[in-house]
Amino acid sequence: MSIDSAVGKLRAADRDMRDDPPNSIKAKDDVLEEYQPIFQFQEIGELTKQEFKDFLLFENNRHWTGLHRKRSMMTEDMDRLRDGLQTLVNEEKDLASRVQTAKEQVDGMGKATISAILVTAFPDKYGVWNNRSEEALKQLDVWPDFERGSDFGHRYVRVNDVLLNLSNELDLDLWELDALLGYVVKYDEDQQETIEDTEATGEFVKERHLHQYLINHWEQMEFSEEWEIYSDADDPEAGVEFSTGIGRPDILLTHTSEPKVCVLELKKGSTSDRAVGQLLRYVGWVRGNLKDLEGVSPNADVEGRLVVNEPSEKLEYAISVVPELMLYEYEMQVTLNQSA
Known part of the structure; x- marks a missing residue:
């Protein structure tokens, strides 16, 4: 399937989704107003354990249901967590290296949590890579090929490139694109x-x-x-x-x-x-x-x-x-x- 075909299917799905928007769309502005500021580089040094744990709960982020499962592991060493998050959102550094560093530095932090933080901090720049969005991209036949031996950071960059392309074609930010990808994942x-x-x-x-x-x-x-x-x-x-x-x-x-x-x-x-x-x-x-x-x-x-x-x-x-x-x-x- 070409990117044009994928975009066509997503446009049709987006029209259907807007008839009854999911909570992630309805609550987007409220969630970003509350959590976007705490994931900015200059603010992460003051991030508390409770603030981070609260964000991981679906009842608060209104978008992802499984982020909280490793919360105790991720918050066991708050200094390491803050350092890892500051690296992750530091846009003066290369995306692949900061994503890779954050993952290695914070125990329990995987692709779903990392990309949820990135899309919350910068919904126009970084998309979500989790099992749901991966399934959607595979079904749409736009899942990227990875170079042999590439690390997680470089794989995330390849996935994000595809998400950015779809986002630009659909004129959606990456928060709403993630909601749309979840909507199009088909079940038998x-x-x-x-x-x-x-x-x-x-x-x-x-x-x-x-x-x-x-x-x-x-x-x-x-x-x-x-x-x-x-x-x-x-x-x-x-x-x-x-x-x-x-x-x-x-x-x-x-x-x-x-x-x-x-x-x-x-x-x-x-x-x-x-x-x-x-x-x-x-x-x-x-x-x-x-x-x-x-x-x-x-x-x-x-x-x-x-x-x-x-x-x-x-x-x-x-x-x-x-x-x-x-x-x-x-x-x-x-x-x-x-x-x-």
């Missing part, structure tokens, strides 16, 4: 069904709630005894909604001691057996792209696990004939204790 029919509200009690109201719960409490899950969330040099949580270009698996896992990879898909409520086809699609993609997974053996075994609340008989039959797939049930309990 089963994924669309899983984000519908459910009337049944005892279930997670949305699949995303289950997803966020598992990520936030991974160390408490039985899975964590043998599996960890995939990470790479660009992002300590690269396996969360991993970008493939054919959809985003909920969680990509690697085994802690064996050459094995697992695709974990989460579904709420009673799940159709069509979910098996979706999971097989992701397993097949991972199996065909093992060489591109950092730190993973190109001969690794790949399996899939489907986590549901109510496995239907059809689903159980469908998954029983695929040895690489396993089915799990989740249970949710709520306990009310009278206060003293």
Whole structure:
């Protein structure tokens, strides 16, 4: 797909999005008014731990849901964090080097957090690189090629060049472009069904709630005894909604001691057996792209696990004939204790 074709699709999507703008668009001015000043070079020396943690929460930035997960790690040494952020927003220095330095200096800071800070500080200059925007660029066939051996900083510059090009063609700032890219990320029919509200009690109201719960409490899950969330040099949580270009698996896992990879898909409520086809699609993609997974053996075994609340008989039959797939049930309990 050419850049012109991508721009045409984005223009059409933008018209649809404006009919019912997402919160990230509605709240843009308020968010930038509050947080843009604190990420300017001359102000970062006064940045407090609470201010930074507050920005990472979706309820405050109104745009990104997963930034807060590494907040304790990033704020453990506030002097290092302030130094890293001052380097990141110092426009007198080369973009690639300051992005690379900030990432190396601040533990837990990956591409999503770095680019969220940059677009907040300079929404006309720097775009967002996270798994969602990467998936959109891949689906639009404008994802850039990287030079072999290029570091994170130089890869971000290549991604930002594409985002700037789209931004200029669409006459949107990079904050709104990121919202638009999120809007155009397509899900198959089963994924669309899983984000519908459910009337049944005892279930997670949305699949995303289950997803966020598992990520936030991974160390408490039985899975964590043998599996960890995939990470790479660009992002300590690269396996969360991993970008493939054919959809985003909920969680990509690697085994802690064996050459094995697992695709974990989460579904709420009673799940159709069509979910098996979706999971097989992701397993097949991972199996065909093992060489591109950092730190993973190109001969690794790949399996899939489907986590549901109510496995239907059809689903159980469908998954029983695929040895690489396993089915799990989740249970949710709520306990009310009278206060003293």
